[in-house]
Amino acid sequence: xxxxxxxxxxxxxxxxxxxxxxxxxxxxxxxxxxxxxxxxxxxxxxxxxxxxxxxxxxxxxxxxxxxxxxxxxxxxxxxxxxxxxxxxxxxxxxxxxxxxxxxxxxxxxxxxxxxxxxxxxxxxxxxxxxxxxxxxxxxxxxxxxxxxxxxxxxxxxxxxxxxxxxxxxxxxxxxxxxxxxxxxxxxxxxxxxxxxxxxxxxxxxxxxxxxxxxxxxxxxxxxxxxxxxxxxxxxxxxxxxxxxxxx
Amino acid sequence: xxxxxxxxxxxxxxxxxxxxxxxxxxxxxxxxxxxxxxxxxxxxxxxxxxxxxxxxxxxxxxxxxxxxxxxxxxxxxxxxxxxxxxxxxxxxxxxxxxxxxxxxxxxxxxxxxxxxxxxxxxxxxxxxxxxxxxxxxxxxxxxxxxxxxxxxxxxxxxxxxxxxxxxxxxxxxxxxxxxxxxxxxxxxxxxxxxxxxxxxxxxxxxxxxxxxxxxxxxxxxxxxxxxxxxxxxxxxxxxxxxxxxxxxxxxxxxxxxxxxxxxxxxxxxxxxxxxxxxxxxxxxxxxxxxxxxxxxxxxxxxxxxxxxxxxxxxxxxx
Numbered sequence: 427x428x429x430x431x432x433x434x435x436x437x438x439x440x441x442x443x444x445x446x447x448x449x450x451x452x453x454x455x456x457x458x459x460x461x462x463x464x465x466x467x468x469x470x471x472x473x474x475x476x477x478x479x480x481x482x483x484x485x486x487x488x489x490x491x492x493x494x495x496x497x498x499x500x501x502x503x504x505x506x507x508x509x510x511x512x513x514x515x516x517x518x519x520x521x522x523x524x525x526x527x528x529x530x531x532x533x534x535x536x537x538x539x540x541x542x543x544x545x546x547x548x549x550x551x552x553x554x555x556x557x558x559x560x561x562x563x564x565x566x567x568x569x570x571x572x573x574x575x576x577x578x579x580x581x582x583x584x585x586x587x588x589x590x591x592x593x594x595x596x597x598x599x600x601x602x603x604x605x606x607x608x609x610x611x612x613x614x615x616x617x618x619x620x621x622x623x624x625x626x627x628x629x630x631x632x633x634x635x636x637x638x639x640x641x642x643x644x645x646x647x648x649x650x651x652x653x654x655x656x657x658x659x660x661x662x663x664x665x666x667x668x669x670x671x672x673x
Numbered sequence: 674x675x676x677x678x679x680x681x682x683x684x685x686x687x688x689x690x691x692x693x694x695x696x697x698x699x700x701x702x703x704x705x706x707x708x709x710x711x712x713x714x715x716x717x718x719x720x721x722x723x724x725x726x727x728x729x730x731x732x733x734x735x736x737x738x739x740x741x742x743x744x745x746x747x748x749x750x751x752x753x754x755x756x757x758x759x760x761x762x763x764x765x766x767x768x769x770x771x772x773x774x775x776x777x778x779x780x781x782x783x784x785x786x787x788x789x790x791x792x793x794x795x796x797x798x799x800x801x802x803x804x805x806x807x808x809x810x811x812x813x814x815x816x817x818x819x820x821x822x823x824x825x826x827x828x829x830x831x832x833x834x835x836x837x838x839x840x841x842x843x844x845x846x847x848x849x850x851x852x853x854x855x856x857x858x859x860x861x862x863x864x865x866x867x868x869x870x871x872x873x874x875x876x877x878x879x880x881x882x883x884x885x886x887x888x889x890x891x892x893x894x895x896x897x898x899x900x901x902x903x904x905x906x907x908x909x910x911x912x913x914x915x916x917x918x919x920x921x922x923x924x925x926x927x928x929x930x931x932x933x934x935x936x937x938x939x940x941x942x943x944x945x946x947x948x949x950x951x952x953x954x955x956x957x958x959x960x961x962x963x964x965x966x967x968x969x970x971x972x973x974x975x976x977x978x979x980x981x982x983x984x985x986x987x988x989x990x991x
Contacts, residue, residue, distance in 0.1 A: 448722070509750055513757035519716075519744055597719060598747035600754075606719050606745060613720035615903060615927065 433618030434625075443622065447602060454626065457603040461593045461634075464525050465586050468532035473578070476537045480544025480574070481566045493537045496530045501592050504530055505599055519600035524593070531592055532585035539581025543574030576646050583638035591631045604630075710991030711977065715739040716746040716760035717965070725931070726788040726922075726965050727764065734786040737986035752777070755970050762985065767966040768821055768874060770829030778974045780967045783981040788922035789937035790964035792819060794882060795924070797915040798952040803862040804891075809956060811853075811889045815882060816959035818849045824874065824961045831873045838873070842880035846888070853888020865893040868905050868914035874963065878918035902927050909953060921958055 437443050443450055472493075479486045496504075504527040512523040547570045555569045571578070597605030604623045611620025721727035722743065732738050744760055751763040752771050762780070767787075771777060794812045801808065827845055830836040846852040865886055869879035879895040886893040896914050898904040902924065908914035921940045922933035928947040934940055937958055948955055967982060979985050 506750060510753050510757060513754065513759045519746065519754060519759050597745060599750060600716070600744040600746050602745065609745075609747075610719040610723070613718055614723070615901075 430617035430621050433616070434621040435618075437618030437622055443619070448606065450604075450607075450622065450626065453602060453604050453606060453623070454630070456596075456601065457590070457593050457605075457627070457630065460521065460524060460528065460596055460601065460603060461586070461590045464528035464589050464593070465532055465582070467525070468529045468536055468585060468589075469582060471529065472533045472537040473540055476540035477544050477566060477571060477574075480541045481562065481570055483545050486541045486545060490538050490541060493534050497534050501527050501531050502595055502598065505595055509599060520596065521601050523599050524596035524601050527595070528589050528592060532589050535584040535588070536578075536581040539577045539584075540574065543577030543581075544570045547573045576642065579638065579642050579645065583635065583642070586634045586638060587631050590634045591627055594627055710989045712742065713739075713761040713985070713989055714742045714744060715762045715764070715967075716744045716751050716754050717764035718748050719745040721745070721764060721965075724965070725933070726786065726935075730786045731982070731986070734784050735982050735986040737982075737989050739989075751968075755968065758970075758973070761969065761973060763968050764965050765968045766963055768824035768828055768961065768963040770825060770832040772825050772968075773829045773833075776971050777968050778971045778980075780969060780974070780979065780985055781981040782966070783983050785935045786982070787935055787962075787966065788933050788964040789935050789940050790920040790922045790962055791937050791958040792816070792824070792878060792918055792961040792963065793921055793941070793958040794956045795909075795917055795919055795948060796954050796956065797909060797912075798954060800863060800865065800915045801954045804860070807860065807889070808886075808891075811885050811891070812882065813957045815846075815851055815885045816957045818851060819881075819959035819961045821961050821963075824877075824963065827877050828874055831877060838876040838880045839884070841877055842884050846881060846884055851885050851888070853885065853890075855888065857888060857890035859892065860890045863915070865891050865916050866914050867893060867895045868898045868908050868917035869895050870898060870901050870905055870917075875918065882916065882918060906951070909951070920963055922964065 442448065446452070475489070479489055499507075505523055508523045508526050509519075512518065512526070517523065544566070551569060551573060552565065555565050560568065593603055594605030594608060596603045597609050604627050607619035607623040608627075611617060611623070715721070715728070717727055722740070722745075723729065728739050728743060732740075739762075744754075746754060746760070746763075748764070748766070751760070751765065754760045755763045756776070765771065765777070765779070767779070767790075772779060793816060796808065796812075823845060827841045830841045831838060843852070865883075867879045867883050867886075869876045876895075876897075883893045883895050893916075896908065898908045898914065902919070905914065905917055905919070906927075909917070921937055921944060925940050925944045925947070926933040928944070928951075932940075932943055941955060941958055945955055967985070969977075969979060974980070977988055979988055
């Protein structure tokens with residue numbers, strides 16, 4: 427291991443680490459682009475149906491089960507499954523097949539948390555809003571989603587961190603990202619670039635988590651100070667998975 | 674609540690932006706481009722860019738440069754990418770079971786650029802001293818019969834038919850009269866522990882040598898080292914393994930970076946003193962070569978009239 431550390435420092439001191447299409451800045455940018463696109467698409471796909479099903483308080487168990495099927499298949503398996511279709515339909519190698527796989531990875535936490543959050547809005551709040559004459563759309567927009575916001579953001583946060591770390595897989599299907607030096611490092615038994623890229627991926631994932639922590643403080647100001655920090659992230663995927671089983 | 678709408682709007686805008694810019698890495702299949710040669714794309718594992726037997730080798734030996742038309746791909750996904758015309762030329766391992774399929778054509782390495790990754794057994798000094806010629810005879814007999822086509826066939830059974838490595842080895846040994854005799858007189862001496870690296874072909878080869886040795890009365894078993902060459906050498910040092918099949922060029926490159934060549938005799942001569950220093954001995958190299966090889970779909974190769982890497986270079990350079 428000591429070997430690997432010194433390899434890493436000499437790699438970081440080299441020109442190749444910082445310039446060109448295999449340089450770390452370029453690869454980091456590609457990684458961010460892919461992760462960001464996948465998270466955005468997953469949010470667009472998952473948020474509206476999850477909120478509506480949560481509002482209706484039905485159909486959620488089935489939906490959550492279907493969405494969670496994605497978790498049973500490793501993301502690389504999904505990439506390999508998608509690849510032939512991506513090629514046949516002209517989306518090519520690289521960005522698109524990886525993004526689709528990452529979207530499937532990102533959907534379950536977002537969907538489950540949003541559904542559970544909206545469904546579990548206290549009934550008295552919902553009743554009060556109805557008493558004020560709110561229609562379904564207004565009720566969802568002005569009461570249920572804001573109350574569920576902490577959970578929804580936690581779902582996005584979990585997905586974002588997973589996607590950021592998993593985007594490395596793009597390197598297997600022709601998308602140059604931080605997975606590329608990791609792969610070539612394994613193939614060439616060159617630990618320097620591999621370790622540098624791996625550490626960078628870990629740091630990016632932590633930074634993503636941190637960014638969401640800050641975002642949650644800004645977007646949910648009414649929770650600031652009232653709850654302990656740990657409560658912000660108490661809804662783990664495992665918990666929310668079971669939650670819909672109780673209607 | 675305006676805030677929710679704002680979040681959704683930001684996410685949507687960002688998503689479109691990222692998706693829009695994300696397209697620049699996808700490759701398109703080559704067609705003729707007006708001036709000069711054919712634009713052909715190469716799909717290969719990431720390390721091809723720096724591997725002396727891949728892009729730099731093609732440049733030095735054949736004068737064709739794929740640097741700007743290279744798509745890094747996982748080895749397992751290359752056949753699909755070739756079949757779907759996402760790439761024109763793909764790197765396979767020369768012993769890949771996929772090569773039993775007629776739809777793929779291996780481009781002949783007519784200028785001898787590819788690495789001499791011939792399969793050969795390495796043993797510890799201790800084992801060599803204990804058994805001497807008895808061991809050498811068995812190992813060299815097996816290596817004498819082993820060739821690339823034999824490995825392609827065995828790999829096909831492993832990868833495509835999902836047969837057991839032990840059964841595959843058994844059948845091949847029987848077909849080549851190398852199985853020996855199950856009731857051979859047991860030999861006195863240290864147990865033979867054969868290291869297999871973490872890929873199918875290594876498991877098959879370890880079984881081949883193990884069963885051949887067992888048939889000659891040796892007490893032989895296989896050991897999974899759970900990784901690649903670095904772990905194999907660690908297992909040799911710790912004594913968990915005292916015999917292993919390996920590949921000449923790759924092992925030479927592992928012990929002395931940049932030394933490997935396309936000449937097996939020369940590579941083996943360079944390798945022997947390096948092994949000696951580690952208390953290891955090399956036995957005869959077989960004709961079975963497992964190295965990067967360049968493959969096109971038969972249809973595409975016929976269409977362009979490409980049979981060799983020289984043809985490929987001519988086509989690309991125009």
